[in-house]
Amino acid sequence: MSKIFLKNITTSYCLKNVTMEASSGELIAVTGFTGAGKSTLLNVISGLTEYEGEVFIDGRNVDFVPPEKRGVGYLMQNVNLFPHLNVFDNVAFGLRARKSCPSEMVRSKTEQILDLLKIGHLKDRYTKYLSGGEKQRVGLARALVTENRILLLDEPFSSLDPSATIDLTNELKRLQNVLHLTVIYVTHHYEEVEDIADRTVVISEGTLCSLERPLVSFDPLRLISAGCY
Amino acid sequence: MDQRHKFIKLVISIFPIIIFLCLWEVTARAAATPLFPAFSNVLKESYILIKNGVLLKNFLPSFVRVVVGYLLGCSAGIVVGTFMGINRFAEYTLSPLISFLFPIPTLGWLPLLMLWIGINEALPITLIFICAFFPVAYNTHTGIKEVKKEYIDTARTLGASPGFILVHVIFPLAAPNIFTGLRMESGMVWRTVIAAEMFAIPNGIGSLLMNAESLLRVDIIMVCLLLLSIVCTFFERSLLWLENKTTGAWR
Numbered sequence: 336m337s338k339i340f341l342k343n344i345t346t347s348y349c350l351k352n353v354t355m356e357a358s359s360g361e362l363i364a365v366t367g368f369t370g371a372g373k374s375t376l377l378n379v380i381s382g383l384t385e386y387e388g389e390v391f392i393d394g395r396n397v398d399f400v401p402p403e404k405r406g407v408g409y410l411m412q413n414v415n416l417f418p419h420l421n422v423f424d425n426v427a428f429g430l431r432a433r434k435s436c437p438s439e440m441v442r443s444k445t446e447q448i449l450d451l452l453k454i455g456h457l458k459d460r461y462t463k464y465l466s467g468g469e470k471q472r473v474g475l476a477r478a479l480v481t482e483n484r485i486l487l488l489d490e491p492f493s494s495l496d497p498s499a500t501i502d503l504t505n506e507l508k509r510l511q512n513v514l515h516l517t518v519i520y521v522t523h524h525y526e527e528v529e530d531i532a533d534r535t536v537v538i539s540e541g542t543l544c545s546l547e548r549p550l551v552s553f554d555p556l557r558l559i560s561a562g563c564y
Numbered sequence: 565m566d567q568r569h570k571f572i573k574l575v576i577s578i579f580p581i582i583i584f585l586c587l588w589e590v591t592a593r594a595a596a597t598p599l600f601p602a603f604s605n606v607l608k609e610s611y612i613l614i615k616n617g618v619l620l621k622n623f624l625p626s627f628v629r630v631v632v633g634y635l636l637g638c639s640a641g642i643v644v645g646t647f648m649g650i651n652r653f654a655e656y657t658l659s660p661l662i663s664f665l666f667p668i669p670t671l672g673w674l675p676l677l678m679l680w681i682g683i684n685e686a687l688p689i690t691l692i693f694i695c696a697f698f699p700v701a702y703n704t705h706t707g708i709k710e711v712k713k714e715y716i717d718t719a720r721t722l723g724a725s726p727g728f729i730l731v732h733v734i735f736p737l738a739a740p741n742i743f744t745g746l747r748m749e750s751g752m753v754w755r756t757v758i759a760a761e762m763f764a765i766p767n768g769i770g771s772l773l774m775n776a777e778s779l780l781r782v783d784i785i786m787v788c789l790l791l792l793s794i795v796c797t798f799f800e801r802s803l804l805w806l807e808n809k810t811t812g813a814w815r
Contacts, residue, residue, distance in 0.1 A: 383717050402720040409721040415714045419736040419814045428732070429722035461814045481723060 338485060338517040339380060344388035349375040351541040353388075359484070362511055362518040364532035366525045371538040373521040374412065377487045380519070381409045392485065403432075408478035409487040414470050416462040422473050423449070423458040429481040448480045452506070468499045475503075479510065486511075488520045492527060500527055507531065601783040606790065609783040618772070623791065626757050626768040629685070633692025634753050638746060641697045645704025649738070650730065655705070662701060670695040670756050678764055688760040688768075695756045700745040707741025708734055740815065743807040750799040754792060 339357040344350050349372035357363050365373050378384035380392075382402040390397050397405050416425050427445040430436045436444075449455040452472045462470060471492055478486060488507075492500040508531040511518055520528050525535070537544045585603050592602035601609075613619040644662075648655045673694055681687050711734050719729045735742075761770025769788050776784035 381721050383721070402717070403723045403725060405721075407721060409718075411714065411718060413714060415712075415718040417715060417718075417733060417737075419739075419811070428719070428724070431732075432719070432722055432724035432728050463814065477722065 340391040342389040346386045349541050353543045360515050361533045364528040364535045365521045367538035372541045374489050381407050406483050407485045408483040410474045410478045410491050412489045414474035421461050426476045448476045452476045467494045486516045486518045606786045610787045622772040629688045630753050630757050633689040634696050637693040637696025638700045641700025642704050645701040648705045649708025666698040683764050688757050691760050692753045695753050696749045703741045703745030707738030711737045739811050747803045751796045754796050
């Protein structure tokens with residue numbers, strides 16, 4: 336059974352009849368030019384935007400399930416760390432939102448994920464005192480701590496320098512293996528994920544073109560020859 | 565260095581006040597008229613008014629009116645502003661009404677309220693309620709509307725319910741705007757209660773001011789003015805302290 340299945344998804348201003356599936360434990364790179372509909376695709380899966388068509392998660396239709404109940408971790412492009420909370424409280428937010436999680440468990444799980452991402456020393460800092468890379472790590476920790484098995488990443492490392500990006504993408508691959516995550520990774524810098532993606536999907540003007548193997552590099556001429564443009 | 569900087573800032577801030585008081589003392593002694601008492605005489609009169617209980621007897625009713633009216637007005641303003649901020653229907657229906665009533669000066673309501681409510685304790689409290697309600701409602705509404713949608717979307721994908729988002733995301737992020745409304749009115753409510761007491765209420769600091777005026781007791785008038793200055797500053801600074809305590813670390 337596929338982890339995520341999108342069937343004939345159409346949105347008012349972007350996607351046109353998109354069908355796509357992601358298997359459990361797969362890392363799919365979604366690429367394409369700016370405005371092609373990459374972020375909209377993630378918003379459809381997470382339930383943040385209206386759409387026509389059907390979305391299935393773990394075989395269950397979630398079209399009428401609100402974002403807070405879809406069980407999808409989502410790291411948005413701007414990370415959107417809450418400025419009024421320190422790093423610990425930002426990461427613990429998702430656990431506290433689920434009132435069933437006792438405070439002792441919130442503490443231990445949060446500390447565990449902070450250590451996993453090597454940001455334990457930042458836990459008392461407010462977000463305005465963090466560097467770009469630290470913010471991305473905190474955002475990733477916050478998306479992971481709720482133990483959703485699906486992780487959506489929207490240009491997560493776009494504001495980082497190349498070496499920090501390599502560092503974090505390798506970290507991501509490690510976490511994906513450890514936590515058995517299904518990851519959809521949106522980027523228009525394909526080079527970021529070419530080494531770690533299991534499959535690449537290209538979105539062009541709202542339609543989708545799937546490539547079985549990762550691209551060697553994001554070359555528009557190759558995509559044209561592959562029938563994507 | 566930091567301590568030294570603070571000390572210099574304190575000295576520079578206090579210096580003009582000392583100069584002002586000295587000038588006051590010298591000029592008043594030179595003028596030698598009961599219409600312009602010296603600062604030392606005002607201090608002496610303050611001591612007498614505190615000792616015989618007149619100041620406290622008039623201050624307490626004003627204080628209670630301000631606190632009750634302000635708390636009620638602010639609470640109602642926060643509730644209505646929040647409702648307008650999170651509910652589009654409430655925003656569309658209440659926003660024009662509030663925009664229509666907000667510009668009316670608070671004391672403009674006084675003649676109408678005197679006829680409707682009569683001259684009793686409810687009159688100044690209602691006036692203060694009106695004074696606090698509109699700016700707090702307006703600022704709360706604005707603060708909530710200014711919370712970025714991305715934060716709310718992020719909270720939703722983290723599994724937060726609408727109620728949890730309101731308490732843990734929207735209110736804290738709107739707090740700076742809400743505090744602006746609270747602070748703006750913390751001084752204004754004192755001006756309102758004094759005006760109401762001058763015209764319509766037989767006790768309170770405003771009433772004491774009017775009685776002092778009719779007896780040509782300028783020293784008592786100045787005691788009241790000094791007291792009002794101290795109380796208004798205290799109210800405003802307390803709110804500023806609370807604002808810094810709750811939002812200062814992350815802003």
